Amino acid sequence: MRNKLAIGSLVAALGIIALIMMNVQQSAAHHMTLDDLLGRSGSDLQGRRIQLAGSTVVPGTIEWDEYRHRPVFLITDGERQMQVRYTGNAVLPDTFQDRAQVVMEGRLAADGDRFEADVVMAKCPSKYEGQNYDDHRATVGDAPTAPGS
Amino acid sequence: MIDIGYFALCLSLAASAYAVFASLAGAHRRHEGLIRSGENAALAITALYTVAVSGLWYAILTKDFQVQYVAENTSLHQPMQYVIASLWGGQNGSILFWGWVLTAYSGAAILLNRYRYRALMPYAVSVLAGSCFFFAILNIFVADPFVRLPFTPADGNGLNPILQHPYMAIHPPLLYAGMVGMTVPFAFGIAALIAGQLDNTWLRAMRRWLLIPWTFLGAGLLLGGKWAYVELGWGGYWGWDPVENASLMPWLAATALLHSVMIQERKGMLKVWNMVLLFFTFGMTIFGTFLTRSGIVSSVHAFAQSNVGPYFVTYLVVILVGSAILLIRRLPELKAENHLESFASRESAFLLNNWILLALLFAVLWGTMFPVISEGVTGEKITVGAPFFNQVSIPMGLVLLFLTGAGPLFAWRRTSTDNFRRNFIVPAVWFVVSCVILLLLGVTDFYALMSLSLCGFVTGSIVLEFSRGIAARRRTAHESTLVALATLVAKSRRRYGGYLVHVSMLLLFVGFTGNAFSTDREFVLNRGETATIDDYTFTFETMAFGEDDSKAVSAAALRLERDGQFLSTMMPERHFYKRAEQNTTEVSIYSRLFEDVYVIMVGSAQDSASAKFHIYVNPLVGCVWWGAVLFVLSSLWTMWPSARDRRMARLDRESAQAASWDAVPSPS
Numbered sequence: 087m088r089n090k091l092a093i094g095s096l097v098a099a100l101g102i103i104a105l106i107m108m109n110v111q112q113s114a115a116h117h118m119t120l121d122d123l124l125g126r127s128g129s130d131l132q133g134r135r136i137q138l139a140g141s142t143v144v145p146g147t148i149e150w151d152e153y154r155h156r157p158v159f160l161i162t163d164g165e166r167q168m169q170v171r172y173t174g175n176a177v178l179p180d181t182f183q184d185r186a187q188v189v190m191e192g193r194l195a196a197d198g199d200r201f202e203a204d205v206v207m208a209k210c211p212s213k214y215e216g217q218n219y220d221d222h223r224a225t226v227g228d229a230p231t232a233p234g235s
Numbered sequence: 236m237i238d239i240g241y242f243a244l245c246l247s248l249a250a251s252a253y254a255v256f257a258s259l260a261g262a263h264r265r266h267e268g269l270i271r272s273g274e275n276a277a278l279a280i281t282a283l284y285t286v287a288v289s290g291l292w293y294a295i296l297t298k299d300f301q302v303q304y305v306a307e308n309t310s311l312h313q314p315m316q317y318v319i320a321s322l323w324g325g326q327n328g329s330i331l332f333w334g335w336v337l338t339a340y341s342g343a344a345i346l347l348n349r350y351r352y353r354a355l356m357p358y359a360v361s362v363l364a365g366s367c368f369f370f371a372i373l374n375i376f377v378a379d380p381f382v383r384l385p386f387t388p389a390d391g392n393g394l395n396p397i398l399q400h401p402y403m404a405i406h407p408p409l410l411y412a413g414m415v416g417m418t419v420p421f422a423f424g425i426a427a428l429i430a431g432q433l434d435n436t437w438l439r440a441m442r443r444w445l446l447i448p449w450t451f452l453g454a455g456l457l458l459g460g461k462w463a464y465v466e467l468g469w470g471g472y473w474g475w476d477p478v479e480n481a482s483l484m485p486w487l488a489a490t491a492l493l494h495s496v497m498i499q500e501r502k503g504m505l506k507v508w509n510m511v512l513l514f515f516t517f518g519m520t521i522f523g524t525f526l527t528r529s530g531i532v533s534s535v536h537a538f539a540q541s542n543v544g545p546y547f548v549t550y551l552v553v554i555l556v557g558s559a560i561l562l563i564r565r566l567p568e569l570k571a572e573n574h575l576e577s578f579a580s581r582e583s584a585f586l587l588n589n590w591i592l593l594a595l596l597f598a599v600l601w602g603t604m605f606p607v608i609s610e611g612v613t614g615e616k617i618t619v620g621a622p623f624f625n626q627v628s629i630p631m632g633l634v635l636l637f638l639t640g641a642g643p644l645f646a647w648r649r650t651s652t653d654n655f656r657r658n659f660i661v662p663a664v665w666f667v668v669s670c671v672i673l674l675l676l677g678v679t680d681f682y683a684l685m686s687l688s689l690c691g692f693v694t695g696s697i698v699l700e701f702s703r704g705i706a707a708r709r710r711t712a713h714e715s716t717l718v719a720l721a722t723l724v725a726k727s728r729r730r731y732g733g734y735l736v737h738v739s740m741l742l743l744f745v746g747f748t749g750n751a752f753s754t755d756r757e758f759v760l761n762r763g764e765t766a767t768i769d770d771y772t773f774t775f776e777t778m779a780f781g782e783d784d785s786k787a788v789s790a791a792a793l794r795l796e797r798d799g800q801f802l803s804t805m806m807p808e809r810h811f812y813k814r815a816e817q818n819t820t821e822v823s824i825y826s827r828l829f830e831d832v833y834v835i836m837v838g839s840a841q842d843s844a845s846a847k848f849h850i851y852v853n854p855l856v857g858c859v860w861w862g863a864v865l866f867v868l869s870s871l872w873t874m875w876p877s878a879r880d881r882r883m884a885r886l887d888r889e890s891a892q893a894a895s896w897d898a899v900p901s902p903s
Contacts, residue, residue, distance in 0.1 A: 088574075090578070091575060094578075095590070098587075098590060098594075099594075102594045102597075102598070102631075105598075105626075105627055105630065105631075106597075106598050106601055106627055109622075109623050109626040109627050110601075110602075110605065110619055110623060113619050113620040113621070113622035113623040114605075114617045114618070114619055114623075115617065115618050115619075115620065116615060116616070116617055116618075117606050117610075117615075117616035117617060117618045118616070137618045150838070152840055153759060153837055153838040153839065153840060153845075153846065153847030154837065154838025154839075154847075155837045155838055155847055175755075175757060175849075176469050176849075177468055177469065177820060177835050177837050177849055179467065180396070180397050180467075180468075180817060180818055180819040180820060181397070181817070183817060183818070191620070205620075
């Protein structure tokens, strides 16, 4: 019984590992930042699925199409910029706006200087907390002066 | 109030440190007074944390914007119910709230169980108080919600608009209650190991305390799905995002544990396995919290990222190393009393269920962590998306579905060929009949066909179980069918309540399978124009605009017809939140019995003469929500103490109050 059990579990485990391994290839995308992407020569990235993270939308550069569906916009990592064209079908998330942090999936366009994204995920600029009070606190100091409630 | 809250937080740090010490010392020296004192200190933490939470809540409700957390998470024009929800809408407040839920659990565990499980309690109290200590440290030193600004802003930033939704207001507390609640069963596990009380007593205590967070976690997951469905506007409810996975994984582990505990109770097998599974479940909740808060994997969720990551890692390592050492020390006492006798047995079915659940968990973990793993191995960060998770989870889900039906059909120890035939014939017929009907209906997708047919199989199995129970009662107690059914469900809650939970899983699977049949299209319509999808026609009639203090609204009116018959006027909207300068889409959903029509207004042209719509037809999605409701109700029913349980508890309490601590066996 014990041997049978061991063999059975081994077969099951191998099956499951095979299932995972076979499928991991399928939807894999190479995760990069703008820096990585611009640093690499265009040719070895052609046709590969890329997940581009770590950049934000340059304020005022979102150009929507007539129905506010598929925009063209610029992203930046603070130093460099790149143009992105959204090609997906889904409605962009409500958090997609100026200065939003974006994580995108897609491919580098054939000419190599535009990113064609079919998935765009966006986080609100600096999370929920729209205005960042942390910086202010750091400069003014941490001493609460006025008596509170 | 803010100062009182902060002060209470500091006191709770001291109280939790004392509670750990007093309980351990008391148990070691068998000193009743010290043990009592430890319990009382632990109860004091609950009170202190309540004061701290009230302090922050007061600041939020009075809109005291000088408090940084209040300024960041509320605003003057925020509706009342979301002002309340601001307590857990941001990082620091949610950690305070998290700690409060933990102290509430620990208080409840102490009050309910201190007489019943005397030998275990001091150790359980020290584990619970130790966890409270950890959260108090986090709140005081890393994530202080009571920090003041040097000035008072005129208005706050407000809660993120997409979180301003009733489902989202209760979804986080449910998840917290689910994640945090796993601390109690974990505490009983550790207590059993330290005290050397490894019989079924601790297992019963642990099981009940496991059911509660398990239910909360499941409800929280499903409610999060419902929120995504009605609010996010992509037509689906589950996206395999790391944050979703982080709460799914502990639920899967806990589900495995709930099943394998039964084998230990009945057969004295899998003792080590169950301990490991318990620690793993608890570890997964901490790991999940770490995952969502540390930003180690990128997620769509707008979770506040902060420096709490290293603290959670330290906490996790302490827990895992500590429990591993305790477990190794007790290994000789955790020998199995029985061995597996046959593959065709209830035990094997449960074991297989455990493996599949854990394999599924592992697959989800692997996919979630793949960017980190691949970067470590090849130096290149590779992410995997929803297609991976779907491809992997569907086959495993189908095996689980099969086991849901097959498990109860196997006898304990071994199933004779005769028995096997008698038990499987009815469900097998259900399977074949469903399969034929589905084929006649034109279902050709293999997975969908298998899934729905297996649902037929499981239905057959559950019907069989119920009808056998009813028949037995009719024979022995001469009850009518309905009375027999009611008595079964009322008296054998664990068994028949469990079957009801299985029915809810069945509904969920039917709902998930609906995804295979959903269709979606995109239309640009001028006013008065008509579009068709499946049997439905949509006529874009008009647009309307409105405005209030916090947002501007534009709404489209679409006339929905089916076979020329008017069904409804659908009103998808877009909101523009002025303060956050953020657009949100408000979906319009028309639910029929078997399918949803789901309309999003992507946007409208400047002159609003034409607009672009994305329309989904989602069959069977309603089953997910009905399954969710049944899941909560049947889980509650399963864990609710029956009259007999309450009587036993009272007897225990009375006898324990009379006896002194000396009667409790000492740890070996």
